[in-house]
Amino acid sequence: MTVTVNGVCWELLEGATLADVLVRLDVPARGVAVALDGAMVPRPSWPATALADGAGVEVLTAVQGG
Amino acid sequence: MADDPLVIAGRTFGSRLVLGTGGAANMAVLERALLASGTELTTVAMRRLDAAARTGVLDLLRRHSIEPLPNTAGCRSAAEAVLTAQLAREALETSWVKLEVVADDRTLLPDPIELLDAAEQLVDAGFTVLPYSNDDPVLARKLADAGCAAVMPLGSPIGTGLGIGNPHNIEMIVAEGSVPVILDAGIGTASQAALAMELGCDAVLLATAVTRADDPVRMAEAMRLGVQAGRHARLAGRIPRRFWAHASSPRT
Numbered sequence: 001m002t003v004t005v006n007g008v009c010w011e012l013l014e015g016a017t018l019a020d021v022l023v024r025l026d027v028p029a030r031g032v033a034v035a036l037d038g039a040m041v042p043r044p045s046w047p048a049t050a051l052a053d054g055a056g057v058e059v060l061t062a063v064q065g066g
Numbered sequence: 067m068a069d070d071p072l073v074i075a076g077r078t079f080g081s082r083l084v085l086g087t088g089g090a091a092n093m094a095v096l097e098r099a100l101l102a103s104g105t106e107l108t109t110v111a112m113r114r115l116d117a118a119a120r121t122g123v124l125d126l127l128r129r130h131s132i133e134p135l136p137n138t139a140g141c142r143s144a145a146e147a148v149l150t151a152q153l154a155r156e157a158l159e160t161s162w163v164k165l166e167v168v169a170d171d172r173t174l175l176p177d178p179i180e181l182l183d184a185a186e187q188l189v190d191a192g193f194t195v196l197p198y199s200n201d202d203p204v205l206a207r208k209l210a211d212a213g214c215a216a217v218m219p220l221g222s223p224i225g226t227g228l229g230i231g232n233p234h235n236i237e238m239i240v241a242e243g244s245v246p247v248i249l250d251a252g253i254g255t256a257s258q259a260a261l262a263m264e265l266g267c268d269a270v271l272l273a274t275a276v277t278r279a280d281d282p283v284r285m286a287e288a289m290r291l292g293v294q295a296g297r298h299a300r301l302a303g304r305i306p307r308r309f310w311a312h313a314s315s316p317r318t
Contacts, residue, residue, distance in 0.1 A: 006116065007114070025115065027115065031124050031157050031158065032115060032157055033112075033152075033154070033155075033156035033157035034153075034156075035149060035153060038149065039149070040156055042156060043156070058114065058153075059114065059115045060112045060115060060150075060153050060157060061112070061114075061115045061157060062110040062111070062112060062124050062136060062154070062157060062158055063110065063112075063113045063123060064088050064089075064090060064110065064123050065086065065087060065088040065109065065110055065111025065113070065137065065139050066086040066087065066088055066111050066135075066137040066164060066166075066273060
């Protein structure tokens with residue numbers, strides 16, 4: 001299946017979870033938040049959140065700004 | 067001089083200068099500018115995680131016990147801003163948010179309709195909301211009534227350095243007196259920061275004026291002193307304006 005992660009298309013196996021994506025992205029232990037299809041998913045829910053074909057994942061962190 | 071702390075939503079800050087981190091040439095300059103400014107509260111933006119985003123601005127703030135204030139910069143609608151605020155709360159473990167909902171890229175002026183809508187939603191969701199607002203006393207009152215912890219009217223559009231375009235509006239917002247007023251955006255140099263404080267603002271938020279100055283560290287120091295000077299002048303009570311001269315030396 002195909003999932004979009006921060007605007008890039010990823011091919012993933014059926015049954016992949018949000019946690020699988022975030023491990024591959026090597027996300028830091030702190031300072032990151034994730035939205036799946038426009039809704040925030042808290043970190044404790046990442047392993048149990050299965051991804052569907054066509055899902056959009058946004059992984060955000062704090063940067064200089066404002 | 068007696069302590070004169072800034073209090074927002076029950077939290078006390080020794081500095082009345084809120085700095086933004088956008089526009090700094092590099093982290094080393096940003097770090098020295100933040101320290102020179104004396105700021106205790108500093109804005110950060112939320113963006114996609116990539117190699118460039120792993121620059122460690124949060125580590126820098128933590129190292130100096132500067133509280134991060136995530137913003138919703140770039141959001142055009144209440145829905146976008148609410149989602150960004152939720153992501154910021156999750157990532158930064160703070161319920162404080164500088165709420166920005168702008169109408170277009172050319173002016174970067176706040177969209178008042180979307181702004182008020184987002185503010186109401188975020189207050190309901192338990193956020194401490196500091197909205198970047200137009201210099202409109204009526205909008206400021208509505209934001210305060212909605213439960214915002216402060217109001218942050220602009221002096222002039224973001225990044226212009228034009229200073230305070232409508233000082234009387236800022237004074238009217240201050241006169242409402244229900245929540246702290248933070249002059250946000252448009253400050254270009256220290257005298258404008260001092261003027262904001264003389265008009266009665268509780269604090270000043272600026273970024274570009276420091277980060278894009280030829281010498282950001284020196285300008286940060288200038289802003290610290292400007293804000294302090296303006297605050298003292300406000301509390302000291304200025305003399306009334308006179309049309310004719312008034313001798314300061316005895317005549318006999």
